[in-house]
Amino acid sequence: MSTLGFTSGKLDQEQTRLEELSRALLVLHAAQLGHGHDLKLTQEQVTEARRQLLQFVEQLADALLHPVPPSHEMAPVVQQILSSNAVPSDWSDDLAAVAAALRGNSPLSEAEIALLRKALGFIRQHVAESLSRTRPR
Amino acid sequence: MPLYRLAKAAEHAVNIEWMRGKLQAFRADPTCPGHILSRLEQEFKKAEEGLALLDVAASMPGLEDDADALSKDLDGFFQITAVHYVAGLERRTALETELRQVLINACARLSLNWIQDMLVRLSDFLAIYPLYRKGLDMPVFYGPPNLLESFLSLAGIYHELGHSVFLAKKIFLAQLAAEVKAYFDGEKSKLGPMTPELHARRLAEFDDAALYWDDLRLAELFCDLFASYVCGPANVISVMDLAMARELPPTELISDYPPNAVRVWACHHILSDVQKTQPLLEEAFADWQAYEGKFPVTPNYRTFCPPALVQKLAETTAEMIAAQLHAPRYVEILPSLDEARAVAAGISLEDLLNAGAVVLLQAPGEFNAWHKAARLLVA
Numbered sequence: 174m175s176t177l178g179f180t181s182g183k184l185d186q187e188q189t190r191l192e193e194l195s196r197a198l199l200v201l202h203a204a205q206l207g208h209g210h211d212l213k214l215t216q217e218q219v220t221e222a223r224r225q226l227l228q229f230v231e232q233l234a235d236a237l238l239h240p241v242p243p244s245h246e247m248a249p250v251v252q253q254i255l256s257s258n259a260v261p262s263d264w265s266d267d268l269a270a271v272a273a274a275l276r277g278n279s280p281l282s283e284a285e286i287a288l289l290r291k292a293l294g295f296i297r298q299h300v301a302e303s304l305s306r307t308r309p310r
Numbered sequence: 311m312p313l314y315r316l317a318k319a320a321e322h323a324v325n326i327e328w329m330r331g332k333l334q335a336f337r338a339d340p341t342c343p344g345h346i347l348s349r350l351e352q353e354f355k356k357a358e359e360g361l362a363l364l365d366v367a368a369s370m371p372g373l374e375d376d377a378d379a380l381s382k383d384l385d386g387f388f389q390i391t392a393v394h395y396v397a398g399l400e401r402r403t404a405l406e407t408e409l410r411q412v413l414i415n416a417c418a419r420l421s422l423n424w425i426q427d428m429l430v431r432l433s434d435f436l437a438i439y440p441l442y443r444k445g446l447d448m449p450v451f452y453g454p455p456n457l458l459e460s461f462l463s464l465a466g467i468y469h470e471l472g473h474s475v476f477l478a479k480k481i482f483l484a485q486l487a488a489e490v491k492a493y494f495d496g497e498k499s500k501l502g503p504m505t506p507e508l509h510a511r512r513l514a515e516f517d518d519a520a521l522y523w524d525d526l527r528l529a530e531l532f533c534d535l536f537a538s539y540v541c542g543p544a545n546v547i548s549v550m551d552l553a554m555a556r557e558l559p560p561t562e563l564i565s566d567y568p569p570n571a572v573r574v575w576a577c578h579h580i581l582s583d584v585q586k587t588q589p590l591l592e593e594a595f596a597d598w599q600a601y602e603g604k605f606p607v608t609p610n611y612r613t614f615c616p617p618a619l620v621q622k623l624a625e626t627t628a629e630m631i632a633a634q635l636h637a638p639r640y641v642e643i644l645p646s647l648d649e650a651r652a653v654a655a656g657i658s659l660e661d662l663l664n665a666g667a668v669v670l671l672q673a674p675g676e677f678n679a680w681h682k683a684a685r686l687l688v689a
Contacts, residue, residue: 176566177437177452178473179529185390185441192383196360199367199376206372212363244483244525290375297382304386 176306184303190246191296194229197222198289205280226289227275233292234268237261249299250292315368318381322361325388329354332396341407342399345427346448350395353443357387394439394450398429405458406430412688413451413467416659420540421636422471424478425449432457438470446474458685461666461677465548467659468541472533479634482627486528489626493619494520519614522563528623530567531576535627538577542640543591544663547671549577550598560602561611569608572615574598576624588643594671640664647672651680659688 200222203212209219236247237254245251254264271285281289333351336342360380367377410430417425426447432455439450451470454460476482494516501512537545553560553570560571567573578586578595585591631637640660650665650672657665662684669680 175435175437176526176530178440178470178533179476179526181439182441182473182477183525185443188383188386188390189444192386195376195379195383196363199363199373199380202376203367203370203373206370208367208370208373211370212366242487244487290379293379297379300386 180303180306184300186246187249187296187300187303191293191300193225194293194296197225198286198293201226201281202286223275223278227272229292230268230272230275230289234265234272237265237268250295253295253298312374315374315377315381318385319361319364319368322364322381322384322388325384326358326361329357329388329391329396332400336399341402343410343427343429346395346399346429349442349445349448350391353387353391357384360384360387390442395429395442398431398450401431402429403432406432408686409453409457410451412659413471415688416467417471419658420471420638422474422478425474436463436466436470438473440474441477446478449474459681461663461670461681462548462551464659464666465537465541465545465663466552468537468545469533472536473529475536475631475635475637476529476532481634482532482630483525483528485626485630486532486623487523487525489622490520490523490528490619493616493622497616515613519610522614526566527568531573531623532627534568534573534577535580535624536631536637538580539628539631540637540640541660541663542581542642543585543588543644544660544667546574546577546581546591547594547667548663549574550594554598554601559605559608561605561608561615563608563610563614569611569615571602571611572620574602575617576620579621579624580628582641585641585643590644590668590671644668651676653684653687655687657687662688 200212200214200218203209204214204219204222233247233250236245236251241248241251254261267285267288271281271288273279274281274285333347333354336347336350361384364377364380364384367373367380370377407430409432410428413428413430414425417423417428424446428448429450431450431452434452435454436457437452439452440446442448442450451467453467457464498513498516501509504512534545534549537548549570553574558564558570560574561569563569568576581591586595632639642661642664645661645665645668647668650668653662653665666677666680666684669677673680
């Protein structure tokens with residue numbers, strides 16, 4: 174008997190969510206930089222990417238305002254933010270700005286793209302830690 | 311970094327070609343499980359699209375970081391798919407194929423309808439890979455090569471299936487976590503008059519105890535209880551074996567799992583009174599209690615695992631399984647020795663495990679012959 178059942182289940186949930194969000198960020202960023210044609214992106218893909226990222230930003234902003242249990246999908250991001258030197262209210266303000274831009278179909282600044290990438294990086298770090306529990310190397 | 315980025319993209323391209331070849335070979339094999347293959351083909355198509363995107367994005371100014379993220383995601387896809395599924399489809403032994411059907415039948419009997427197919431791999435410790443790319447439809451079940459010979463471990467199959475159940479409905483974890491919180495909040499509110507220092511210490515102990523019951527331990531306890539719910543006394547005997555086969559103090563607060571004392575007690579607790587009061591099970595349970603009594607209680611055990619909490623978690627789990635699933639509860643008592651000796655083809659795995667437990671406990675000298683005859687009778 175091993176903990177593979179639990180750890181791999183959590184891992185799959187995090188990994189597939191991360192993939193979707195990373196892909197959405199790529200799509201939105203590429204479209205903003207004018208690379209949409211090169212990547213054969215459709216307007217529907219860009220709209221969907223915006224929707225996915227907005228949902229993520231709203232969930233994260235909410236999780237920063239209210240304590241979340243360790244099982245919450247935003248817990249790895251919240252924990253990293255709280256354990257860093259960052260001020261949570263700064264994160265909340267920045268996320269509110271990103272959410273407003275996404276809602277208003279406005280382009281995100283490179284700083285806002287970097288903020289999203291940082292948040293996704295926290296999830297990626299957590300995925301890597303979970304992976305190391307299920308693999309010998 | 312650009313060197314690594316391009317090198318990694320080239321490596322991904324080779325992996326794509328490798329996986330395409332494997333999937334084509336599986337498609338040409340009529341014995342290859344169709345549902346699993348179709349799902350792998352769907353996911354492979356997404357990986358191909360991801361690589362095409364990566365190839366373009368990697369050379370676009372400003373998208374380097376996005377390309378790197380995509381590359382890491384492809385890595386994750388290849389590793390998981392190759393290790394669990396490609397390897398599993400490639401090396402299917404006759405016994406694994408036979409056991410796969412037994413487990414698929416068990417899932418149908420237990421109304422785990424979301425499981426459409428399964429791979430069985432007898433190459434590792436008892437475990438399950440329950441969720442693949444958001445789908446619970448095709449778990450990979452792992453067991454040691456001598457799984458069928460390790461008869462007392464066999465009820466652990468239901469523990470592993472329990473992981474799929476636990477993931478299928480979020481309410482299981484949410485409700486168990488809520489019970490833990492409610493219990494320790496209640497204990498805090500009941501604290502009587504004491505010095506501020508002692509009061510603070512007691513509060514901190516309760517906080518630590520609540521944290522001890524993390525998602526992983528709650529999941530493992532749920533799976534134990536699911537196994538008891540659907541397999542009855544045989545699972546209790548199996549969990550006793552799990553605890554007694556190692557010289558670990560039963561109340562030891564081990565990592566990842568609840569203490570063995572909790573696991574055995576909870577699995578036994580949710581049996582019916584009729585099951586619990588069968589003389590054979592009473593005797594076996596007394597054996598366990600005598601074993602348990604040989605060890606001192608580990609410090610913190612009583613605070614972290616109070617009987618009232620464990621009872622609440624066990625009963626809540628049984629109630630949730632009854633309310634949320636259509637899985638039939640195993641209500642049979644252990645068969646008589648004569649009935650156990652007479653098991654015949656078509657018997658369910660649950661009945662077979664209970665019969666085998668009786669032979670092991672009452673006529674261990676007959677078990678080898680019984681096992682040889684009973685090994686593959688299951689439907």
